[in-house]
Every structure is written in structure tokens, then in C-alpha cells.
Amino acid sequence: MELAEAIILSVLSASTPLLIAATGELVTERAGVLNLGVEGMMIMGAVCGFGGALYTGSITIGALCGIIAGTAMSLLFALMTLGLAVNQVATGLALTIFGVGLSGLIGASVVGEQITAAPHLHIPGLTDLPLLGHVLFGQDAFVYLSIALIVGVWYFLYRTRAGLILRACGDNHVSAHALGYPVLRIRLLAVMFGGACAGLAGAYLPLAYTPFFIPGMTAGRGWIALALVVFASWLPARLVAGAYLFGAVSILQLHAQGAGIGIPSQFMSSLPYLATVIVLVALSRTRSGGSTAPAALGTVFVPDR
Amino acid sequence: MRKTFFAAAAALLLLGSLGGSAEAADKLKVGFIYLGPIGDLGWTYQHDLARQALDKEFGDKIETTYLENVPEGPDAERAIEQLVRAGNKLIFTTSFGYMDPTLKVAKKYPNVHFEHATGFKKDKNMSIYNGRFYEGRYIQGVIAGKMSKTGVLGYIASFPIPEVIMGINATMLGAQTVNPNIKVKIIWVNTWFDPPKEADAAKALVDQGADVIMQHTDSPAAMKIAAERGKLAFGQDSEMIKFGPTTQLTSIIDNWAPYYIARVKAELDGTWKEEDTWGGLKSQMVVMAPFTNMPDDVKKLAEDTKAAIIDGKLLPFKCPVVDQDGKTVECKGGDHLDDGQVLGMHFYVKGVDDKMPAK
């Protein structure tokens, strides 16, 4: 296997959880809700996904458990921010701390167990093609699902009426409400979708990446997913590029070390974060002083009757 | 007569009950401070196995307690002191970063005894202990040198501290005895424990041509990747063969139980005194997992190397030791580098192409 192909494969694996989690958060934020609890939802998805796969022997059930866990966590968030009009930033942070702690408690009993990792696709003839064979035809289900998800979200947001309404809720919820659209219900569904994606992304780690669970194994990926959404200016196409870019930076810095390039490893490790800040600033500059966030992002909405 | 008899019986009963409560009070409380979770399958897991061995060995005579996930900062000092205040008389602090906190608490409580792992500061009531893991690394180097077809070893290193660097050097010195042209690729992951990152590092090493993977991190992630890719690997801290039945060559196992049992026994006997223990294969603080997945001649070579180290005939850091730049390192131990030099090791031996981070 060529080194280039091998690197691309590693990048794909590293980027997939970021892409899935960011896709969910993109939808949530386009509807006007800022959910900072992605890390908490992801780690709960990881522990429940692993537990599900461990006890049933099925990766699919594991993935479903992860999705359910993430959705349940997001429901808690929705109850607070949509039902009780609580500040979204504080609630998201509380969700993260709660999720990390709870996952540690639940996970204590499964640490040390291992499962069989998710199988990779193998189409005779196609998979063994040089360079792109494995990249295109040799991935596990999560990778294909991540692509399908973001394409589906793009289609939903820009080619369906429902997606248009959702975007309206994020840009101007007052007008959307005046037009008679159920803003809170739409936001609830968006938040749940975000939770489901975060749970799935978290489950990917123990189900496909390293087939065991360790407390805290998400290691900040949830925060990177949040950064990705902003990095992508809330646009699906840019999100894919961003996710793979982040994955690439984190993989390439390891390869650079192995190849003996003598830059301090801490500097290399900090590159994805510095890159985010730089891109955030650069993107915002080109829009004459304003960012392209959904205008109503993070605002509390209590419909007057 | 009867009165005296009853009085005597009552007195005996009283004494007996006092003796009973004195026995309960005599129960030695032993405390442990762990850096990670006991389920980490690595460093902390092995310490906890040893703690459980203590429970088994001494039964009712002792009561062990532990605090896990204690960060190495100001919280550590409090955690240690909490153990003291809870009545523990012998406390093991199992990570380098607990050194200063342990020292501070030791000064405060001269009647409590402390055992600190992998550090260098000690006191009248504070011992230090460590394992000569580099002896195991040397053997691994010999095996790797023989088993590697590409002549490139992959090393997943955590932090550029002497403990890790002496491991790399010992590995290379061992490998060079069977393959003078052996090469090593080193990736610093800046963590003791991050399975996805360790997996990524393992993949990168394999992609760049390494076919024997070794690690100084705690999780079995690298072993799994090596297994997936059909390469060979060494486990770390604990037995990792279940993660790579046809992959693991051997593993360096931290075997703290004999040392812990000896120290608790000394405490119970009242003979505990401050010591500086750096035990290796000979004292069985370092144990090698069975040599597997290798041809018989390599296995024999490994066994012979191990025996030679135990007998003292083979010294991993035998002089002359030449560093990366070709300079011969000053030999302070007569015919081998002395303990101080090894403990502070911050150079690569010749043959390592990596640039030392943080020189």
C-alpha cells in the first residue's frame, strides 16, 4: 500500500467522528440553537455504544445505543433551553460536565473489555484498486454514513421546504413565528438530530477506531466539532472540507514526527487549534465585519401568545 | 474461692475484649494514590493488582484504600493528606508528579511512612522505588532486531523524560547487538493514555515502514493496530496478548506485588526504614511476559539475554556508550553508566535518527 493511500485512510478514520458530530451541530445551529454540550453527548454515545455492542455482539445495535444516548442527552438540553428558556451557553457546558462524569460512572464496569471492530467493506475487484480502491470501496459503514449524512443535510437544508423553514427559524425566529411556523418544535427536532449525530460520532470511537472503551476517550473532539461548524461558516460543503482538513493536520503531524521532521511536537499538536482561530478570523473578515452565523443563534425564544 | 475465680474470669474476659479491640486497632491501614483509573489496563491497573495481592497476603491484618484519577497538582497534596487523616500509616504514591506533594506531607507527618514511585526526592519517612524497565527494553530490542524484516522499529513515546528516553536507548542498544543497522522511528504523542491517538501513531509508524511496534503509553490500542496490520508488537505495563494473540512478542510487566508485600511486612514488623529501591529482572520487579510468536532460536536468545542480565553478566548500559553525535558519554559507574546518569538520561545513543525534543 502506498504511503499516500495509507495516509488518506488514516485521515478518513480520524475525520469521520468530527464530520458526523459537526453535521448534527450544524443543523442545530442553523435552527438557531447553540448546543455546547457536544462533548458530553459524544462521550455518552461512546460508552452506551460500546456497552450495547459488548452485550449483544452487534455493531449495529451498538451504534443505535449510541444514537439513543446522544438523543437522550440532547432532550435534556432541549427541556432546559426550549422548555424553560434557560441560557444556552450555561446549559451546554453543564451538559458536557454532566455527560463526562456520567459516562465515567457507567463506563467503569466495561473498561478492559474489547469487542470486534466494525467490519470494512470489501468488493472484490474494486476494493483492491491502487490508490483509491480502499479509500472509496474499503471503508466501514460509519464513513459511508457520514458522507450520506452531510449530503442528506445539504439536500434537506437547501432543496426542501422544511429545510428552508428551519433556516428561517435560525435567521429570524420572530418572523417565522409570526408566519405560523412552530419554531420551538422545529428547534426541538434540530436539537435531537444534533444529539443523535453526536451520539453516533461518539460511538464510532469504540466501535470502529479502537475496539475498547476508556473514560474520556473523546478527548476534546466534541469541542473541535463545534469549532468546525463555525470554521465552515455553517455551510455543509465547507464542513466536509474542514473535517478532513482537521483530520489531516492531526495525522500529518504524527507522520512528520515519524519521518524525523524536527519541529516541536507541541507546536504540531497545536496546529489544528491555531488553524481554526486563523480561519475563523479570515472568514469573518471577508464578510465586512460580520460573521455569517444564523442571526438568531443562541437567542432565547419564548413565543408570545 | 469462687469470688476470686469469677473475678479472675471477669478480668480475663475484660482483657480478652481489650485485646480484641486492640487487634482491631492494630489493623494496618495502607493507602494508595493512583494517577489514572484502575481499569486502564496499564500503569495503574498493575499497581492495583499489587494492592489486591496485599489484601490476599495479609488478610485481616491490613486494610487497603485507594484514590484513583488524582491529578498531579495541588489536589495531590490534599489527597495524600486525606489518606493520612483517614488513618493510613503506609502510603504509596504511584506517579512521578506526586513527588513534591508526597514530600510536603511527609515532612508534616513524621510518623507516617511514604513510598513514592519513579521519583528521586526522599526523606527519613519517605522511600522511593522504581523498576529497571530498561532491562526489559534491552531484551525487547534484541528480539525486535531479530524479528524485524524491514529493519525499522516503530516507537510510540509519551513524553521526553528520562524514563522514556532510557527505554528507547536500551531498546536500540539491544537491537544493535543483532542488527547494527537497525533504525527506529519515534512518535511523541504527549500523553500516557489516549487510545485513538496511540492508534493513529501506530498506523503512521506502520505506514512508514516499521514492522515491530513498541510503546511507552498505557493502552492496548497500538497492539490492536499492529494485529490488524499483521505486524509484531510489544505490550507495555501489563499482559496485552489478548489484544494481539499472534502479534505480541512479549510484554514488560510491572510486578509491584513482591515489593509491596515486603514493605507492608516491614511496616507490620516495625522494621520499616527509608530505602531507595530500583529493582529489575533479578528482584522480579520487572517481569517479562512469555516470549511468543517468535521462532525457537530467537526465543532462546531472548531467554539467554534475560538470564545474563539477571546474573549481572550483561549490562544494558555498558560503557562505552556513544551518543548520537558520536561523542562517548563519560562513564561514571566504572564499566557501565551509573544510576544517576541513567536516571537523568537526556541524550540518544548512536543510531537513533530522531532529534531529541526539548534539548
Next chain:
Amino acid sequence: MQLVLEKRTERSNAIAVISPLIAIALTIVTMSILFALLGKNPVTALAVYFIDPLTDGYSLQEIAVKATPLVMIAIGLSLCYLANAWNIGAEGQFLIGAVAGSWIAVRTQGSDAGAWVLPAMLVLAAAAGALYALIPALCRVKFGASEILTSLMLVYVADLFLDYLVRGPWRDPNGYNFPTTADFDPVATVPTLVEGGRLHLGSIIALVVVAAAAVLLGRTIKGFEIRVVGAAPRAARFGGFNANQLILLTFAISGALAGLAGIIEVAGPIGHLQPGISPGYGFTAIIVAFLGRLNPIGILIAGLFLALTFIGGEQAQIAMKIPLDVTKVFQGILLFYVLACDSLILYRFRLILPTRKVARGAR
């Protein structure tokens, strides 16, 4: 029939007073259930968590020591949050402040420097923290970039920078090449206040900060501006308050306080610079700020309370083998309940009963 939330015409002061009590009560009930599920006696567990640490001098001192950085950082954060500027990067500002102050300590190591060293360290740390916080603030003010994400990303950068320094240039030459600086000289150390304990000058400084913030917010024009610009931005604009300037100001103050907390931790309880000087103070302080309802006295109480749970959590692990993760769960649940109960100050529930549909002049 539906249950809807609607805004009250004016704040309910009654709820404002009892809401924290309801929140605490609900938390205690939930935690009791959790303890029972874990197989532990809820009453004993609650006692070990909340009552035992209050019963001896050592624990009380430790509570103060743990609360000091939390309160200091949280006060700064509260100023930002009141102005609707979301500083999530206090952790990074803490680290940078610690690094900057430590620079003086490392440079004057061994030399017979005078008593100016410690005050200089504190001042430099505060300045560095303020400058580091101004980066995300400027990105927001000049470029409109989200300060939540820029400040957060900079936390990772600060952490890696600290790591690089202690493993490289600032490593103690007599430390066997382990990643820490040499222990700070006595002139570079924060003095303790009580013999045999860890209570130190930093706690006094924290109290001064609380008082200063109370004065700033309650009695000065700037404080008024800060509160208005967050609560009623349009009114603020009409009043001529410069929102951008206030964002920069609050971020700078917040960064300075975080940096100050950082050097006090390093020059006090720790005594040298090493990786891992913060177990997440910058993030825990966010909880403290919200628990304290962005009010200086409230933050002082919340900080002490949260510190109590940390100490209690450790004692619970020793005495009852309750995992430390329970402390995190507890903090998350407490914050949820406090936020939820507080929402009832501004909003209330109303039950809308189904009305008969009346066709009136239907056409």
C-alpha cells in the same frame, strides 16, 4: 390543553430568593437516588460530601484553598457574561498568567532578589492574562469572529505552550530532566497564613476581588454600563454605551483575574511550574459564575460550595469508595437545577385550557 411558558411582566423577587434553595433540595433528592443506585447509603454519602469537610480546620482551609482560584476567575467571567461576551477561554488565560509570572521567578532563581519579586510576578501574570484574553475579544470586535470558539481554541494553544516551556527551556537543571522548573525561591512564593495549613494570601486577594467587583457593578457607571449592555443592548446603544469597548474591557479584566489566579496557584500551593497546574479551573469557574448568578457575593458562596463538593468527593472516595466521577455528575445536576429554577424568576407557566371553538359570523 397545553402548558406554555410565558414571560412575566416583572421579575419575581420571591422566586429569586427561594430558587437556589429549591435547586439544592432537588439536587439532594437526585443525588440520593444516584447514591442508592450505586449501592451506597444516601444519608451517609451526603454527610461525607457536605457535612464532614466542614467539621475540621484542615478541611476548611482546603476548601478556601480550592475555592480561591475558582472565585477569582468566576468574578472575571461574570463581568463578561453580564455584558453578553462569552469568555470560555479562562483556562488558557490562567495558564498564560502562570507562565508569565513564573518567568520572573525562573529568571531570578538563586539570585538574591528582593521582596519586589512576588508583586512583580502577580502584576505580570495579570497583564499577560489580560493580553491573552484580548485576542479573542479583538477577533470579536474587529472581525466578528465568535469569541466562544476563539477563546476556547486558545486554551489548547496555551496548554501546549506551557508544556513546551517546562519540558524545554525552563526545565530544572537538577531535576533529572523531568518536566518541572526548579522550586521557586521563598521571595517568589505566596506566603501562607496559618501554620501547618495551606491557607494562603491568595484567599485574601480573592476576597478583595469580590469586594471590588461588588463595588464596580453596584456603584460605578462602568458597572452599570456592563449590566445594561448585556441585558438591553438597544437601550445601551441609545444611552451611548460603547458595546465594543465594554467587550474589550470585560475580557481584559477577566483575563487579568484568571492570570492572577494562575500565578497564585503556581507560586502558592504548587511551588513551581509544571504541566497540569489546573484541573480545569477555567471551566469549573464557568459553573461557579452561573451558580452564583453572576453576582459577586453569590459567586463567593457558589465557589466555596463547589470547593466543598470537591473536598467532600475525595473524602467520599476514601471513606465509601464512591468514584470521583460522581462529583462531576453532581456539579452538572446542580447547575441544571439552578438554571431551571432561575428561569422561573423571569418566566412562568400557564395552562391553556381548550376553549370551545366559536364560529362567529362564519362565512
